[in-house]
Amino acid sequence: MTDAFQPFPGPLEADLQRDLRDPARRRLFLGGVAAGVGTLLPWEMAGAQVADKSTLSIAYPVDVPTWDPNALSIPTIQNLYQSVFDSPLRYSPQLKLQARQVKEWQWADTKATRLEITLREDILFHDGTRMTMEDVKFSLADRAKADKKLLVGGMLNTVSDIEVLSPTKGAIVFNRPTPAAPIYLAFLAAYVVPKAYMLKVGPEGFNAKPIGAGPYRLVEHQRGSRIVLEAFDKYWGGAPAIKQVIFQIVPEASARVALVESGRVGMATQLPMREAQRLAQKTGIMTKMYPFSEVYMLRIPSYVKPLENDHVRAAMHLAIDKAALSKAFYGGVAKPLSVMTPEGTPSYVGDFKYPYDKARAIAELKAAGYGPGNPVSLTFLSTNGLFPNDYDMARAIAQMWKAVGIHATIEETTPAKLVEAAQNGKLTGPLLYSWANSTGDPENYAGRIFDPRLRFSTWKDMALSPRIDALMTEVNEEKRMAGYKALNVESSQKSWAIPLLQAVASVVYSSTLQPTLFDNGYILPAEFKYR
Amino acid sequence: MFQIISAIVFRRLLLAIPTLLLLSLVVFVVLRMLPVDPLAMLLPASATAADAAALRQQLGFDKPLPQQFLIWLWQALNGNLGISINFRQSVLPLMVSALPATLELTLVGLLLALLISVPGGVLAFVLYQRQRETAADIAVALMQSIPAFLWSLLLILAFGVLWPVLPFSGRVGEGVVLPGITGFALVDLLLVGQFDAWLSALSHLVLPALALALGFAPLVIRVLRSSLIDAASEPYVEVAKLRGLSETRVLWRHMLKNASLPTITMIGVQFGFLFGGALLVEMIFGFPGVGNLMVQAVKGNDLPLIQGIALIFCVLMLTITIVVDVLYAVLNPRLRNL
Numbered sequence: 018m019t020d021a022f023q024p025f026p027g028p029l030e031a032d033l034q035r036d037l038r039d040p041a042r043r044r045l046f047l048g049g050v051a052a053g054v055g056t057l058l059p060w061e062m063a064g065a066q067v068a069d070k071s072t073l074s075i076a077y078p079v080d081v082p083t084w085d086p087n088a089l090s091i092p093t094i095q096n097l098y099q100s101v102f103d104s105p106l107r108y109s110p111q112l113k114l115q116a117r118q119v120k121e122w123q124w125a126d127t128k129a130t131r132l133e134i135t136l137r138e139d140i141l142f143h144d145g146t147r148m149t150m151e152d153v154k155f156s157l158a159d160r161a162k163a164d165k166k167l168l169v170g171g172m173l174n175t176v177s178d179i180e181v182l183s184p185t186k187g188a189i190v191f192n193r194p195t196p197a198a199p200i201y202l203a204f205l206a207a208y209v210v211p212k213a214y215m216l217k218v219g220p221e222g223f224n225a226k227p228i229g230a231g232p233y234r235l236v237e238h239q240r241g242s243r244i245v246l247e248a249f250d251k252y253w254g255g256a257p258a259i260k261q262v263i264f265q266i267v268p269e270a271s272a273r274v275a276l277v278e279s280g281r282v283g284m285a286t287q288l289p290m291r292e293a294q295r296l297a298q299k300t301g302i303m304t305k306m307y308p309f310s311e312v313y314m315l316r317i318p319s320y321v322k323p324l325e326n327d328h329v330r331a332a333m334h335l336a337i338d339k340a341a342l343s344k345a346f347y348g349g350v351a352k353p354l355s356v357m358t359p360e361g362t363p364s365y366v367g368d369f370k371y372p373y374d375k376a377r378a379i380a381e382l383k384a385a386g387y388g389p390g391n392p393v394s395l396t397f398l399s400t401n402g403l404f405p406n407d408y409d410m411a412r413a414i415a416q417m418w419k420a421v422g423i424h425a426t427i428e429e430t431t432p433a434k435l436v437e438a439a440q441n442g443k444l445t446g447p448l449l450y451s452w453a454n455s456t457g458d459p460e461n462y463a464g465r466i467f468d469p470r471l472r473f474s475t476w477k478d479m480a481l482s483p484r485i486d487a488l489m490t491e492v493n494e495e496k497r498m499a500g501y502k503a504l505n506v507e508s509s510q511k512s513w514a515i516p517l518l519q520a521v522a523s524v525v526y527s528s529t530l531q532p533t534l535f536d537n538g539y540i541l542p543a544e545f546k547y548r
Numbered sequence: 549m550f551q552i553i554s555a556i557v558f559r560r561l562l563l564a565i566p567t568l569l570l571l572s573l574v575v576f577v578v579l580r581m582l583p584v585d586p587l588a589m590l591l592p593a594s595a596t597a598a599d600a601a602a603l604r605q606q607l608g609f610d611k612p613l614p615q616q617f618l619i620w621l622w623q624a625l626n627g628n629l630g631i632s633i634n635f636r637q638s639v640l641p642l643m644v645s646a647l648p649a650t651l652e653l654t655l656v657g658l659l660l661a662l663l664i665s666v667p668g669g670v671l672a673f674v675l676y677q678r679q680r681e682t683a684a685d686i687a688v689a690l691m692q693s694i695p696a697f698l699w700s701l702l703l704i705l706a707f708g709v710l711w712p713v714l715p716f717s718g719r720v721g722e723g724v725v726l727p728g729i730t731g732f733a734l735v736d737l738l739l740v741g742q743f744d745a746w747l748s749a750l751s752h753l754v755l756p757a758l759a760l761a762l763g764f765a766p767l768v769i770r771v772l773r774s775s776l777i778d779a780a781s782e783p784y785v786e787v788a789k790l791r792g793l794s795e796t797r798v799l800w801r802h803m804l805k806n807a808s809l810p811t812i813t814m815i816g817v818q819f820g821f822l823f824g825g826a827l828l829v830e831m832i833f834g835f836p837g838v839g840n841l842m843v844q845a846v847k848g849n850d851l852p853l854i855q856g857i858a859l860i861f862c863v864l865m866l867t868i869t870i871v872v873d874v875l876y877a878v879l880n881p882r883l884r885n886l
Binding site for chain 1: 585590599602603634635636637638642645646701704705708709712715716717718719722725726830831832833834835836837840841843844846847848849
């Protein structure tokens with residue numbers, strides 16, 4: 018298989034800017050005080066963690082709700098699923114689709130309805146049993162059919178069956194052309210579980226004691242507190258260099274900062290940018306802030322007035338200074354986006370730039386019948402803490418809109434509420450959102466964002482359905498990409514959704530550690546080693 | 549005494565049954581009235597309307613509300629509180645595994661709060677109408693104005709970062725496996741004789757429990773102080789002094805016992821808030837209790853789990869009420885016949 022992905026620009030060292038305008042909230046209380054007193058603390062003061070090079074503790078913000086990897090599609094827990102279960106295919110650090118458990122894959126027809134795959138012969142589950150095509154069929158096809166609640170069925174929704182041709186060979190049969198199918202073998206929920214064990218213990222038993230075929234096996238899970246992984250010495254790729262990995266579940270960002278600052282953990286992820294920049298000044302601590310394949314954007318519910326008005330949406334888009342947002346909240350590391358896909362992905366359109374133009378925004382509002390005496394009023398939905406500086410960015414955008422005559426009232430919400438409101442067509446206004454896509458493929462950006470039939474879509478233009486269908490079944494890769502590029506440009510020009518910034522990941526770790534960081538934001542301890 | 553206590557407990561338990569039923573109904577109805585669709589987080593994006601309808605039927609969400617409540621109640625009485633949407637497992641075992649951690653945290657927090665507030669309340673009384681009273685008032689007001697989560701952050705800074713002597717993440721140190729006998733780490737580790745692990749569990753409890761205690765203690769100090777001021781004007785105090793008892797003895801042996809009654813009432817009422825305060829504290833300290841579970845349940849619109857936690861909370865509050873009544877009876881003979 019070939020693809021046209023270009024790697025993102027490499028991870029950037031922390032750019033120590035001090036002029037961030039983060040609003041005061043409780044995590045910043047710690048940050049503010051820590052900034053004053055933290056400089057007094059040498060990294061080595063409590064550096065027990067880095068002394069033992071067979072173990073790595075990671076301060077991590079989210080816990081794993083269930084160890085059934087076919088059940089959920091939460092992006093932030095994929096690091097743990099990848100570590101315990103591995104995956105049929107995987108994206109490289111530079112976003113190239115690569116063989117993993119599946120060593121070869123090719124279309125058996127020209128319509129992209131039959132994908133033949135060959136499994137490695139040397140894959141062992143943690144209980145010593147060999148992975149076969151029966152396990153693949155069970156995990157990716159049979160379970161999805163038997164239980165509609167499993168998200169694996171949603172990710173591979175065109176699979177009609179998996180034919181087992183031999184213990185290591187099989188064919189995934191699709192009920193319609195699915196040319197992008199291989200990407201889903203490296204995406205959410207498409208993990209292979211041992212059929213015999215799952216049938217024997219059931220989903221709850223499996224959840225209590227999961228068995229995968231990944232580089233690490235789960236040895237302990239204290240819910241809400243700690244996940245301990247131990248290197249699996251019979252892993253087909255060889256046992257990882259770091260023998261024990263402890264994910265300490267610490268939802269509060271300031272506590273993660275404290276843990277890494279005091280040397281109690283060797284790595285902390287998803288830290289506030291300002292804190293990551295401060296920690297970068299300390300001896301013995303490395304900070305990486307790098308753009309990855311997630312996109313910050315505004316989703317527009319087409320059924321909310323006056324968002325159906327082209328001029329109003331154009332004004333909303335034109336009024337946003339994306340570069341200023343990046344500088345203020347992400348140290349300038351987050352790349353401003355004009356289309357719904359980041360630079361380096363195959364459907365990126367480098368020569369299209371959506372301008373920041375306040376005068377034009379005011380003119381667009383005037384054309385829609387709005388002006389200083391008659392401003393646009395709308396509700397602006399934002400999460401708070403779902404991704405770094407989300408609520409702060411919403412407030413800044415509201416101020417930018419106010420400057421042109423759009424009065425937005427920010428309403429804080431949660432992902433669960435959003436999913437439900439979107440599903441029921443009850444969103445009350447534009448929504449600041451972070452769109453995760455660890456594949457970089459446009460099908461999982463524009464293809465999903467603008468498909469009006471999907472439960473979570475917000476731009477409900479049914480006329481887009483045939484166009485999206487055509488793209489999802491287009492077997493000619495060049496035509497597929499050209500189609501998505503055109504969709505990216507048109508959706509941005511017409512502001513069906515407003516792309517803002519390429520997301521930024523922040524990782525802070527001991528300088529003795531050599532992590533390989535992925536352009537899709539994955540943190541995979543199996544790819545780490547100590548210096 | 550035992551008969552009196554048994555009678556109080558029996559009476560309260562009888563009253564607890566309708567209370568619990570009513571509370572269950574209120575919780576159930578309120579959660580169902582919320583504009584929250586539990587199916588939203590349960591189905592994949594590609595699910596059709598037919599899939600949603602089938603699942604709705606499978607989970608009983610298509611039935612009338614009274615019928616849904618009766619089904620839920622019957623299942624609850626049989627120990628089945630439903631399946632968590634977020635965790636994809638039974639609610640009861642989830643809560644059973646998390647509740648001891650929270651109880652242990654709040655009880656140790658309460659103990660620390662009493663260790664701070666009883667001497668603190670007595671000191672505040674001793675300083676009453678003296679020069680240093682203002683300083684004591686300011687100190688108590690300052691303590692009271694800092695919420696538990698802020699105490700958490702301050703304590704982490706002080707004892708986790710600046711002077712890193714105490715752990716501030718998790719329930720026990722790395723390598724310690726909890727035996728899981730009662731679920732209470734301090735009890736279980738003592739039972740199996742793992743003293744190093746016991747110390748580890750204790751050290752992990754200190755900061756979160758202290759954060760809770762520092763938020764709770766000022767309330768007790770204030771109530772105890774004012775109760776002691778009231779008690780000071782009671783005739784028995786004058787009589788005791790006339791009998792030649794020292795002021796210290798009068799204060800600690802007589803006044804404190806009488807002043808403790810309103811304090812116990814306040815502690816009983818406020819214990820629920822202490823439990824509520826544990827939600828944020830658990831999140832900050834990565835403490836695997838009900839608070840952590842609750843935060844995830846609310847984030848994920850996990851109605852069965854929210855319902856289960858609310859029910860457990862109700863049971864807990866009723867238990868505390870019974871304990872307070874029993875303590876009252878023990879401390880105040882006049883109340884034993886009520």
